[in-house]
């Protein structure tokens with residue numbers, strides 16, 4: 001897949017997006033960036049004792065390290081999104097039942113969504129992250145289970161998509177970047193991309 005860049009983004013190198021997430025692909029498209037998707041298999045485990053921010057950055061960097069080196073003037077972009085509530089890190093649920101349990105934990109609480117990003121450019125790694133706070137109202141078991149049944153959110157950290165029904169009906173407010181919750185902090189990313197050659 002190849003997308004044409006807008007003239008405004010001409011100083012930004014072509015991006016190799018190493019992510020199967022359709023949301024990340026869509027966000028780059030909406031930013032009018034020139035990118036291509038290249039996927040690599042990566043083990044997403046991480047050592048104990050890291051903070052949520054460190055976990056997201058650690059996994060994003062691991063995803064970038066799957067590329068031994070960059071090609072020419074291209075920049076490899078990887079990311080990892082995790083949800084953290086009451087000191088507990090939630091990744092993707094393993095089963096629909098697990099998804100229901102995660103959403104019950106998030107119901108009526110504030111949680112953090114952390115996205116770690118890694119850019120590999122000219123054989124140098126540049127990592128950063130963003131944190132958003134998401135406020136869920138108390139949701140009924142029926143609201144949660146019908147969402148899980150209909151949307152099967154097994155590909156989403158914390159078992160929900162802010163862009164899907166549960167986000168639209170359950171989230172009172174967020175503090176911080178919306179796109180960070182979807183999977184890529186676009187404003188911070190743009191600031192890094194325009195500075196790559198400086």
Ligand SMILES: Cc1cn([C@H]2C[C@H](O)[C@@H](COP(=O)(O)OP(=O)(O)OP(=O)(O)O)O2)c(=O)[nH]c1=O
Pocket residue numbers: 018019020021022023024079080081082083092113155156157158160161162163167181182183
């Ligand atoms: C919290 C939240 C997460 N998500 C998504 C973003 C990520 O795609 C996913 C978290 O899993 P990630 O491991 O960050 O990403 P991924 O497995 O989808 O893609 P890849 O590893 O190839 O880059 O959850 C939403 O779409 N909406 C949300 O509200």
